[in-house]
Amino acid sequence: MDFFAVVVIQVVYAIATLALISIGLAIIYGMMRVINFAHGEFLMLGGYATVIPTHAGINLWFSMLVIAPVTIGLFGVVVERLIVRRLYGRVIETMLATWGLSLLIIGLVSWIIGYYQEGAAPPLGSILIGSYHVSTYTFFVILATSVIVVGVYVFFKFTPHGLIAQGTMQNDRMAAALGVNVHKVYAVTFGLGAALSGLAGAILAPMFGVMPIIGITYITKAFIVVVSGGSLVIGGTASASVLFGTISQIVTFATTPIVGEVALLVAAVLLLRLLPQGITGRFFRRGL
């Protein structure tokens, strides 16, 4: 019985991690229809922005929840200025440029810091569920993800910038006609997306450790989740995460991790065949 409880926790946790690694990409993609192939590296940098200050003696939580998102957010704004802005509306070029950026970041980080795995131990210890030990950090990840998702929703739904951004997302020409500075909106949104990616990487760092190459494991899944999610930034990402997280984790429990991974991919393939615009694309226009 308590094993069942543990399974449920692990499934929810898997869903949370998927949503966490995807949300930043989702906002950028949903906003400007741009696939940021350096997304994985944003997470990776977020991880380092947590581990390095912590090694330097700064409080883990402060590095994780403040330093990482801020630095990566600013970095995102710079990237938007230097690269993405020059390529608006050119999806393919943006993909190539951001792929180049991802290689560049991997190269630089490994050159400066080295390819070593920065080992870390999740804080908060563990709790007993029946006869099972479960890392308390698992619950923290679930909680943090829920807060982030809700927070993003509130931001776009109720804050002035959020509303403008949402309008721009749905119809940038109209927004421009109404005197919205589309470029500024894009810059801020890209920065926000980057910040969230950094935060995600930071939160996951104690679980997965950090290394220059870790981005690859993130980007593939995030890409699949975001696109499968369809036109709704938050609704889509959330629903896709729930679907894939549940499937892969349950299969993993029932069989092996590799079958779980394959199950996720197969699910994505079948889903997009049945709903060619992604989960939410069929029923909604672009939005949250």
Added chain:
Amino acid sequence: MSLDVTRRSVLRIGTGAIAAVASLGPRLGLAESGDKIRIGTIQDLSSFLQPFGTQKKRCLDLAVDEINASGGLLGRQVELITYDSQSNDQLYAQFATQLALRDKVAVVHGGLQSSAREVIRPIFHRTNTLFFYNTPYEGGVCDRNCFCTGTTPGQLLENLLPYMIKKYGKTIYVLAADYNFGQLSEKWTRKIASENGAKVVASEFFPLDVAQFGPTISKIQAAKPAFIINTFVGPAHASFYGQWSAAGMKNEIPIASQTFGEGGEILRMPPEVAEGITVCYNYLDEIDTASNKVFLQRMRTKFGSDFGYIGDLGVNEYQGLLLWAEAVKKAGTLDREAVIKALESGISIVGPSGDVSLDPVTHHCIFNMYLAVAGKDRKFIIQEKFEKVRPTNPNGVCDLIKRPETNVQFQPEAL
């Protein structure tokens, strides 16, 4: 289309030029090398296998320095030609051909992943270029042109498992990388376990990019084994240890590992995570012998005090190169046949790990194995030393003296 001709030729010239440049680089190095003995290596010096490649390259450089400092080989200096495979098998193939056909090196030491080894081994076999593979691997390679100086699962597990079984109990949970090394090690584990009256209660295999171990940790708790033995490979898997200790399991079920430490984890992982993990290697930086002290001193003088953890990945390169040098001295020539004969004469050296000698029959190494446990202070504490551990060779499938023409990698069913 009217521009095709020009365009094509332009592009052709472009490509040609680059190819020429590509070939130029080491050329320059060659020109002033005069009558030096050229030996080659291909290492993963960039991309995701870099940490291993870097350490291996350092050890080779050190060995070359020592040989040259002591007057070189056959009175000639030795020059090491290095290529960076960028952790990419296709480049392994390209550089292997270059080493064999252009640089015409006397021997090649290198390669990390088994896939890379299996890409270049045939090339060196075909081009009669002597090849040393100085890395712990899944075992079974039987090729007269190839010498494997790393540990094989049998050598390792036949010492590690009995210790664990005696100390902790007879039920084993196996966690392994989902590829050849892991799968073969798992088979060895089952075999050796049964020989020691223990049994494997469950085995799980993980793709190299899996970093999520929640379900596994729960499954292990459900199975309640006496201990865990893992064959994790690569950084993603390393996150298991953190998640394991975070789940508060560290003091519940002990872990033995076939790979922990080879990526320098012992220095990077928080001690509260690493402490207590049991390993068994041919070499550990902590070995307290004169020869090792000298070795470490030389590393420090060459690379500064923060050269990281060496481990047997690096030292195997060092020992492999010394073995070859010894054979060349004995043969008195660089001629491949003569050197192979010398190598098959039961040649041996004293390396950082102690006595290392080549087994003529399998072209693998007979050396010491050290059993150690990760301590509190980012160091291994050596528990036992097993001397002259022979390479396992089930039912003598591989006999390069009787059957020199053999050129295969024997697969698990041979077990």
Added chain:
Amino acid sequence: MHAPALSDADVREMTNGPILRTVGLRKTFGGVAAVDGVDFALAEGELRCIIGPNGAGKSTFFKMLTGQLRPSEGRILFRGQDISRQQRFRISQLGVAIKTQVPSVYDDLPVKENVRLSAARKQRPAGVRETVHHVLTRLNLSNHADRLVGELAHGQRQWVELAMLLAADPTLILLDEPTAGLTRNEVERLAQLLREMRGKQSVIVVEHDMAFVQMIGGTVTVFHEGRILVEDTMANIRRNTQVRNVYLGKR
């Protein structure tokens, strides 16, 4: 105002049964009916105009006729064959060609290639070259033949799309607001062209330009809120108070 060469009555005489019929055609988007039970008939060789305020369902109606939308209910009979569930290319192969409201052309291809692609579907290369040349001259596009369509003005792009239609030599032509962006005498020419077609090809025109509708004459069908309000000659429709209220009244 010209007198039509043939009255629609004569046309109906000559032909047996309608070329196109729709029976209780409906299309709903999330509960809202854009087209709400349309029974429509077009005679072989007839030229028909459809008018109606924005959102009356004209374009949706066209989209269903050409397989761009699946009807929610009802049937579309083209020469007695039910095409309401057919793929759009299959319907086109049956001889139904459409000029969409926003010109749908190959902006990044030359005018000539646009027309060629249309002609090449049915014809052998030799015939194709001939057709292309003939159509381009007929719509005096010859001197634009090698320009990219994207570079042309809106009006000219309309003509290109028209040329593509003619090159395909269809039996039923659907024109969605063809006069948009045309100059006065271009409109004249278009009307002339359509009158020439009468009797040879069946044509349905959706138009807002009343003068134009007047010009080409023939029966006019008024759409309102997804239904057919009236079908009559333009003259009578002008007098129709109902129409005035829903449509002209708004002017």
Added chain:
Amino acid sequence: MKLNWAVIGPAAAAGCGLALAGILPSVVETFVLVDLTAYIVMSILALSLALVWGYGGILCFGQSAFFGLGGYAYVIGLINLGDSTIPVALGIVVPMIFAALLGYFLFYGRVGDIYLGVITLSVSLILYNLINSGAQFKIGSAAIGGNNGIPGVPPINFPGVPSSQLSYEGSFQLSLAALVIIYVALHFLLASNFGRVVVAIRSNELRTELLGYDARLYKLVTFVVGAAIAGLAGVLFANWGSFIGPTVFSIFFSAQIIIWVMVGGLGTLLGAVAGASIIQAVTTWLGSNKIADPNIILGIIFIVFVLLVPKGIQPRLADWLRSLSAWRGSSGKLT
């Protein structure tokens, strides 16, 4: 005028190719041939994506899947049969069949572009996982080999005579011949009515269907042809390195192909060849001269490229030459 150029172009290409095939082996050293062969094989792979994506507008993130399938089909067949003739055919047919099934699944389901990208990516990752962990599986006498792949693949032999195997030179010439033939064939395919319709679909799918063309069918055929070419590249790759491993299914490799095509210029054939060759050459060069981490150099190259040469190499070169000749023409008039 246009027409005869359309013939002269590929003819010249063929000429150059044959000349190189004849001359190079005697003038350059073997290891250079080996490298060039690798570039040629990758150029063929790039051509397959140039067709499918550059002209067909099908954003395929899994082109390497067909490359890998071709390679594995060839190797497994060869190990079982001993003679390379049928295996080569297998290496082309198997990917075609796979592409036909996948393509039917995609195009007749009218899956949208980026979604198509995700599906193709996922499919190649599925293949990666299956083969990578399939060390214990055998097909006939061929062990899949898991992550180690299948090493020691014998070279292609003269049909029916397993003993007469291709030398390094032979492989170079065969690959170059394949490249030239495929280039010329694609050239004419794209000039044909079929090719023009394919381009039309990329330009405006709705209109093309309203003209009565079945876009699904045209896309499917394009996809399958692309798979065949990629499969052949896979065969030649396995023959070149005498190994095939699961990494050919990895996202890294798939992305590489996309980059080659983009760097060369979308909607061009020679561009794809150039992109593949140049990037390959640069990568090799970086491996032999340790300047900096190759990732840094490549990353900078890609970024700079997109920002400064967005159209890709070939169009840039074309513009440049065109303006040159235009200038010549005008100056010619003056005198």
